[in-house]
Amino acid sequence: MLNTKPQKIAVIGTGMMGMSLTALFTGNGYDTTVLATKAASAERGRRSYDEMYAVLEGRGLVSRAQAAACAGNLHFTLSYVDLQDVDAVFECAVEDKAVKFAIYQQIEAHCKRFRFVASTTSAMAPETLCEGLQSCPGKLVVAHPFNPPHLVPFVELVKCACTEEAAASAAYEILESCGRKVCVMKKSAPGFIxxxxxxxxxxxxxxxxxxxxxxxxxxxxxxxxxxxxxxxxxxxxxxxxxxxxxxxxxxxxxxxxxxxxxxxxxxxxxxxxxxGDLGQKTGRGTYDWTDASRADFKARAAAPYWQYFNWDLPQV
CATH class of the missing domain: 1.10.1040.10 (N-(1-d-carboxylethyl)-l-norvaline Dehydrogenase; domain 2)
Structure with a gap:
């Protein structure tokens, strides 16, 4: 861990990216609060989180007791008021500038001591996103993981001219403490690395x-x-x-x-x-897809990453 004093992380969003990051952070001892837009989203996010840990338990990577201890680090909220003392914010919202900027305004209004806001965007440049943090644009950095980030250890950290080094370093340290291989882009470019x-x-x-x-x-x-x-x-x-x-x-x-x-x-x-042949989700793309072939693909896609599982799990 970075410090002897526990750090608090906020994750904005209950989709696959947000909940996978939440699994990673709670699994490495971080007190993590997930902000959901509604109660149904929080419930869906919790089910997704539990499913991820069930898979880890099934592979013998996490014990039932360890999973319970990690879940003790997890909290859900519908209000930004409950994020007032977080140290770090990971924004996992849709790729819509207006949506992201609305989130950043709420963070500025309610979070009193955050060191950085890390967007998990795969498409938007930090020099665009930093405009949404009106009082502290230097605290914005892009931290783009590959799905699912609790398994895939790679994260791209992308800065822009206004990014404060303290913010980038804090994001780097948290991700590295979770066993991620963090690659830093010297300057932003479409598509990142x-x-x-x-x-x-x-x-x-x-x-x-x-x-x-x-x-x-x-x-x-x-x-x-x-x-x-x-x-x-x-x-x-x-x-x-x-x-x-x-x-x-x-x-x-x-x-x-x-x-x-x-x-x-x-x-x-x-x-x-x-x-309308879009791939797995429509049943046909370059290939034809069935439930069985989708399941086979999912298992093969995850297989190379199990060797990298290296969380700092609680000793229980």
Missing amino acids: ANRLQHALLREAIYMVEQGLADPRDIDKALMYSFMPRYTSVGLFEHQDAAGLDMVQSIEDHLLRDLSDAKETPAFVRERVAR
Whole structure:
């Protein structure tokens, strides 16, 4: 923990991101209050929280007694008045500037000692969001985790010119104390770090399908069984150093001119969206989905992250 004196965290939002972060914080000893917009949202959030801990118990990562102790750190409220003494705020609201700014106004009005507000946005830049903290814009920072953040250890911390170093450092320390691998962006850019890389890869994968080079299933197999497993143990730049930068130069001089440089969403995606084939939630996207295949995907998507489970759980 950061200090011998317990710190208090507020989480704004009862969706998947908010409750997953809440599971993480309570599991690492932080007194955490979740603000819900209505009682039904709080009840739904509590069910989601309990389900996450049930899975952890089922895998033997958390005991029943430890889960109960962690739940003792959890509180729900419908009023900002109950957040007046929190040290940190994690905002997990919808990607709507007006909604976020309304939340920030309430935080400024009711929270007396918060050190930072961390938005979990995946799309909005900190230099835009900081305008919503009118009296203390320097306390705004983006802390973008990947779902579900109680399992995926990666968090992007994004600052802007007005971000106070004390606010960024406080957010970094809390996240790191929960076993997260925090990556700091030197300056804001659309997509931050991971989504820029992910969508550059996706753009090329779609381009290969559209060019008739391979089917989606074979491209997925190529990713899963070639270099992706390697990059769970070594980094991209490490790997290129190991290969030799002279070889990298030779390959890229030959290859880059043939890669996609599309500047808009490919027809492959646009056509499916227009048809209403949106993926798992509609039963069809690139692939067809059933309840069984959705469950299988969910289990496989979580599988690589169990090895990173390293919470500072209570000893009970």
